[in-house]
Amino acid sequence: MHIALLKVTTAFYLVGALLYLYFIVTLKEKSAKLGRMFLIIGVVLHAIGFVGRYFAAGYTPITNLFESLSFFAMSIVAVFLVTELRYKLRILGSFIAPLAFAFSIFSAFQSGDVARLAPALNSYWLPIHVMLLFIGDAVFAVAFGAGIMYLLQEKEVKRKRLGAIFKRLPSLDVLDEINYRCLTVGFPLLTLGIITGSIWAEYAWGSYWSWDPKETWSLITWLLYAALLHGRLTVGWRGRKAAILAIVGFCAILFTFLGVNLLLPGLHSYTSLSG
Amino acid sequence: MSSIVIVGLNHRTAPVEVRERLAFPADSIGRALRGLVELEEIAEGIILSTCNRVEVCVLAGGDSYKGVTAVKEYLASYHGIPGDELNGFLYHYDGEAAVKHLFRVSSSLDSMVLGEPQILGQVKDAYGFAAEFRTVGPILDKFYTKAFSVAKRVRTETKVASSAVSVSYAAVELAKKIFGSLKDKTVMLIGAGEMCELAARHLLSAGVKGIMVTNRTFERAVKLAEEFNGTPVRFDELGTHLKTADIILSSTGAPHFILKKEDVEEVIRIRKNRPMFFIDMAVPRDIDPDANQIDNVYVYDIDDLNNVIETNLEERQKEAARAEEIVAGEVRSFFRWLESQQVTPTIVMLRRKFEEVKNAEVAKAIAMLGAEDPKTKKVVESLASAILNKVLHPPITALKKDVDGRDVTELVATVRELFDLPENGGNQPPAPDPQNEKEGG
Numbered sequence: 001m002h003i004a005l006l007k008v009t010t011a012f013y014l015v016g017a018l019l020y021l022y023f024i025v026t027l028k029e030k031s032a033k034l035g036r037m038f039l040i041i042g043v044v045l046h047a048i049g050f051v052g053r054y055f056a057a058g059y060t061p062i063t064n065l066f067e068s069l070s071f072f073a074m075s076i077v078a079v080f081l082v083t084e085l086r087y088k089l090r091i092l093g094s095f096i097a098p099l100a101f102a103f104s105i106f107s108a109f110q111s112g113d114v115a116r117l118a119p120a121l122n123s124y125w126l127p128i129h130v131m132l133l134f135i136g137d138a139v140f141a142v143a144f145g146a147g148i149m150y151l152l153q154e155k156e157v158k159r160k161r162l163g164a165i166f167k168r169l170p171s172l173d174v175l176d177e178i179n180y181r182c183l184t185v186g187f188p189l190l191t192l193g194i195i196t197g198s199i200w201a202e203y204a205w206g207s208y209w210s211w212d213p214k215e216t217w218s219l220i221t222w223l224l225y226a227a228l229l230h231g232r233l234t235v236g237w238r239g240r241k242a243a244i245l246a247i248v249g250f251c252a253i254l255f256t257f258l259g260v261n262l263l264l265p266g267l268h269s270y271t272s273l274s275g
Numbered sequence: 276m277s278s279i280v281i282v283g284l285n286h287r288t289a290p291v292e293v294r295e296r297l298a299f300p301a302d303s304i305g306r307a308l309r310g311l312v313e314l315e316e317i318a319e320g321i322i323l324s325t326c327n328r329v330e331v332c333v334l335a336g337g338d339s340y341k342g343v344t345a346v347k348e349y350l351a352s353y354h355g356i357p358g359d360e361l362n363g364f365l366y367h368y369d370g371e372a373a374v375k376h377l378f379r380v381s382s383s384l385d386s387m388v389l390g391e392p393q394i395l396g397q398v399k400d401a402y403g404f405a406a407e408f409r410t411v412g413p414i415l416d417k418f419y420t421k422a423f424s425v426a427k428r429v430r431t432e433t434k435v436a437s438s439a440v441s442v443s444y445a446a447v448e449l450a451k452k453i454f455g456s457l458k459d460k461t462v463m464l465i466g467a468g469e470m471c472e473l474a475a476r477h478l479l480s481a482g483v484k485g486i487m488v489t490n491r492t493f494e495r496a497v498k499l500a501e502e503f504n505g506t507p508v509r510f511d512e513l514g515t516h517l518k519t520a521d522i523i524l525s526s527t528g529a530p531h532f533i534l535k536k537e538d539v540e541e542v543i544r545i546r547k548n549r550p551m552f553f554i555d556m557a558v559p560r561d562i563d564p565d566a567n568q569i570d571n572v573y574v575y576d577i578d579d580l581n582n583v584i585e586t587n588l589e590e591r592q593k594e595a596a597r598a599e600e601i602v603a604g605e606v607r608s609f610f611r612w613l614e615s616q617q618v619t620p621t622i623v624m625l626r627r628k629f630e631e632v633k634n635a636e637v638a639k640a641i642a643m644l645g646a647e648d649p650k651t652k653k654v655v656e657s658l659a660s661a662i663l664n665k666v667l668h669p670p671i672t673a674l675k676k677d678v679d680g681r682d683v684t685e686l687v688a689t690v691r692e693l694f695d696l697p698e699n700g701g702n703q704p705p706a707p708d709p710q711n712e713k714e715g716g
Contacts, residue, residue: 083431153452157449157452157453157573158573160575160579160582160584161582161586162438162449162586162587163586167437167438170455171452171453171454171455172452172454172455172550173450173453173454173455173456173550174455177455207353226469235547235548236546236547236548236549237548238548238549238571239548239550239570239571240570240571241459241570
């Protein structure tokens with residue numbers, strides 16, 4: 001039941017994404033509103049499925065690739081819906097909804113069977129550590145989308161040919177503000193996620209930090225965002241530079257999350273494709 | 276028969292010297308409207324007077340040709356201009372062409388700048404004056420209401436009015452895409468040029484917080500600053516004030532750049548990269564165009580802005596074809612309604628006339644039969660009614676039938692002539708008994 005529910009949300013995200021894409025082409029408001037409705041229904045079903053699986057499995061379902069990709073997709077959609085509400089920026093959906101759908105469909109192709117929980121994961125640190133990181137990552141996913149939009153719009157204004165993109169994308173200012181806002185929300189989540197992970201590692205593996213590939217890449221990601229935050233606050237990095245760093249930062253997140261699991265074996269290998 | 280007639284001139288048919296002589300100032304338009312509808316030929320009237328066009332739209336009672344002549348004579352006599360002097364400048368439309376013309380004018384398809392938004396407001400004002408002075412009746416009322424809704428459709432369904440087509444509007448549009456809200460932004464006006472002042476005015480009405488004005492002659496800056504409610508800045512202090520300016524409008528007569536790329540780099544560093552938008556209207560240019568390469572700095576010169584509006588104009592032209600389609604469809608549907616307004620009273624009169632004949636003949640027949648028998652009376656009456664209905668059915672159906680390209684006015688005139696129907700019966704209420712419209716037995 002929960003597996004079906006989690007997988008059916010993919011269809012809602014697909015329709016939502018298509019409606020948002022239709023919106024960016026035709027600029028028909030109705031399409032964006034309908035798209036948002038599909039995303040809202042999708043995310044609600046998703047949450048119900050998540051809770052259902054929690055009770056069925058007996059642990060927080062964020063332990064394997066199916067579960068974590070699914071949870072990530074849900075977080076992205078939720079964070080996007082909040083951002084859209086805050087900034088009244090429908091067009092953002094044309095960039096974020098397809099991204100959420102991509103994670104969702106990736107998840108849907110994984111086996112959804114409930115496996116026995118690895119003993120090391122059986123801890124109340126699991127939900128805290130993993131959820132903090134995924135929600136933080138979802139916030140950075142929105143910053144990534146805003147970053148791409150910023151670069152597109154900036155190019156349009158700089159090269160002085162004001163076409164379809166110029167008309168459709170919002171002001172550079174609001175895109176930069178989303179970038180900053182996401183950083184101030186995402187960075188503390190990322191930091192807390194890494195700290196709780198470290199504490200948990202001390203309990204589980206007997207060491208706060210063991211330079212396992214996932215830890216190393218988390219640190220790289222954290223340093224990237226720390227540099228961006230520092231640059232913003234001290235010398236006023238903004239605009240193009242901030243947008244590029246938000247994009248690079250999200251790529252680092254993706255590598256930490258997926259690349260490390262699939263390519264670099266280590267202590268964190270719970271979410272490999274076979275899992 | 277009544278028909279809609281439009282007589283007027285615009286920027287294409289008449290030079291400004293002629294247009295200004297024919298203009299109707301708002302304070303005397305009531306008198307002009309009253310005088311217009313006092314004419315024998317004219318039942319309803321609306322006068323549109325803008326700097327680009329003067330148009331008189333009337334519902335002419337009789338022949339449309341007479342209506343045109345009456346309006347032309349009225350225009351000439353009202354303004355005290357000999358009629359033949361005006362003739363070469365005036366155009367006139369009647370019937371379907373008049374409907375199309377007003378729809379195109381309100382949708383800004385006939386404007387000097389295609390898609391410019393002011394014209395619809397001006398047409399609405401013209402209608403408002405006519406409503407105020409009660410020179411608009413049911414037909415023109417419906418006509419103008421329809422024109423407003425057509426204009427709205429064109430605006431929402433096409434992109435004919437979507438992007439800026441003047442340099443100063445393009446500057447405002449760009450500023451909004453760079454800064455989002457302009458509420459907390461400051462403008463620096465360097466030098467004095469007409470185009471810069473216009474752009475500054477547009478930026479002020481778009482809500483910028485403040486404006487600084489600088490000029491090589493400080494007195495000039497003071498004077499201009501007063502006009503804009505801004506702050507004058509001495510030209511040699513430009514450097515120190517530049518860092519507080521977000522939008523810089525420049526048009527000095529300087530023979531070389533007054534701001535080099537290094538200067539801008541310096542300022543943007545002090546501003547901690549808060550964006551700056553330079554609008555350089557000067558020729559030769561005031562601001563090094565290479566400054567555009569600096570992050571968060573945007574430099575547009577006059578050619579860049581002209582290119583922007585040229586692209587926008589091309590897009591408008593493309594969209595105009597779609598707008599014309601919308602207008603054409605609306606013209607057909609409105610004109611059909613207009614025709615039905617002529618047909619209905621004719622049918623009513625036709626039927627009334629036959630009923631009168633029938634009633635008289637039935638009364639005569641019953642008197643001749645001398646029958647008191649209610650059954651006989653009933654048979655005679657129903658015989659007469661049946662003949663009447665069957666005879667009238669084909670012509671009424673023909674009148675009501677909707678055929679493209681058919682001249683309803685002519686048809687109605689023929690019917691009226693054939694059956695000797697009164698010319699002025701058009702305003703009488705429609706058939707009192709709807710039963711009569713049906714084919715009886």
